[in-house]
Amino acid sequence: LIRTWVARFCHGRCINNVTFPRSDLYMKQIDEGEIIGRVLAGDREAFADLVDAYKGPVFRLAFRMTGNSRDADDLTQEIFLRAFQSLGRFRPGERFFPWLYTVGLNVIRNHLRKGKALPEDGSATGAPEVTDPRGDPADAVLYGERSRRIQAYLLSLPPTVRETLVLRFYEGMSFEDIAAMTGDSLSGAKMKAYRGLEKIRVMMEQDGFPDDES
Numbered sequence: 001l002i003r004t005w006v007a008r009f010c011h012g013r014c015i016n017n018v019t020f021p022r023s024d025l026y027m028k029q030i031d032e033g034e035i036i037g038r039v040l041a042g043d044r045e046a047f048a049d050l051v052d053a054y055k056g057p058v059f060r061l062a063f064r065m066t067g068n069s070r071d072a073d074d075l076t077q078e079i080f081l082r083a084f085q086s087l088g089r090f091r092p093g094e095r096f097f098p099w100l101y102t103v104g105l106n107v108i109r110n111h112l113r114k115g116k117a118l119p120e121d122g123s124a125t126g127a128p129e130v131t132d133p134r135g136d137p138a139d140a141v142l143y144g145e146r147s148r149r150i151q152a153y154l155l156s157l158p159p160t161v162r163e164t165l166v167l168r169f170y171e172g173m174s175f176e177d178i179a180a181m182t183g184d185s186l187s188g189a190k191m192k193a194y195r196g197l198e199k200i201r202v203m204m205e206q207d208g209f210p211d212d213e214s
Contacts, residue, residue, distance in 0.1 A: 059073065061108070161196040
């Protein structure tokens with residue numbers, strides 16, 4: 001019943017017309033504490049406000065980690081279901097978004113451990129259209145190609161390195177927050193990011209793809 005309820009608010013609204021803005025620009029300004037209090041007091045419908053505010057960033061995390069929009073859509077629903085079931089363990093005063101991302105990472109890690117095959121060519125499947133805010137058609141083509149290449153490179157990295165890069169460079173999170181969410185030390189999180197970027201740089205050079213916008 002709970003799964004059906006979560007899916008009603010999430011399914012069909014997670015992957016349609018998705019672009020990839022930074023999370024801090026995307027999320028609505030909501031009173032998380034007030035909403036969580038209402039949910040814990042028995043108003044389950046209030047959880048829809050949290051789903052609506054964070055479904056985009058959560059889907060983006062799942063998509064960047066799996067490269068498959070169908071898997072990302074399913075995982076987004078599973079993440080919100082787990083968050084709903086675990087909400088009683090949320091500590092008052094804690095920031096909700098990093099907590100939700102920690103729940104999300106655990107769900108995604110379990111999914112990846114099941115050995116679900118990535119696309120054979122390492123590229124994303126069913127990917128949402130990525131748009132360049134500059135609006136120039138020629139630039140948009142290049143931007144889209146760069147995005148597809150970077151996604152393919154991300155999928156070739158170990159999941160623990162991939163998640164660090166996604167959290168840092170797509171979600172704009174601090175290394176302190178990343179370390180807290182992933183269980184790494186601060187220096188360990190920074191090292192994973194450095195090594196991941198270096199591997200991507202090498203792959204770009206091997207493909208003859210420039211690493212800047214020129």
